[in-house]
Amino acid sequence: MKSSDVLIKPVLSEKVNRLSEKYNRYTFIVNRKANKLEIKKAVEEFYGITVEEVNTLNMPSKVKQRNTKAGLLTGRKPAKKKAIVTVAEGDSIDLYGNI
Numbered sequence: 219m220k221s222s223d224v225l226i227k228p229v230l231s232e233k234v235n236r237l238s239e240k241y242n243r244y245t246f247i248v249n250r251k252a253n254k255l256e257i258k259k260a261v262e263e264f265y266g267i268t269v270e271e272v273n274t275l276n277m278p279s280k281v282k283q284r285n286t287k288a289g290l291l292t293g294r295k296p297a298k299k300k301a302i303v304t305v306a307e308g309d310s311i312d313l314y315g316n317i
Contacts, residue, residue, distance in 0.1 A: 224252045224260035228313050229300065242305050244313070250276070250299045257301045268306035275300050 229245040237243040248257055254272040261269050279297040283290055305311065 219249065219252060219256055221260040221263050224249050224256050225264060230313060242307060242310070244303050244305065244311050246301050246303065248299050248301045250297065252299070257303070261303050265311050267309040267311065269303055270306050271304040273302040
């Protein structure tokens, strides 16, 4: 798998901001077929930093429902995989630079 196909997007939330400030950890949505070694290599190549540790979690798809005038609409949210990347001390990633 190519490095450009591994990382899909970074996760931007208050919880992720606290993790990055306190523990130097960053969270990404990644390809569901990618393993920890591929994720580590892709982050190091893309951001030019040293990765110490990669933790992954698979998030299953969920059924979502909402009420409308036409009745109950049912759909599914897709499954995804998250990677929490711990960066070496002294390194950092500027996730808000491209916004």
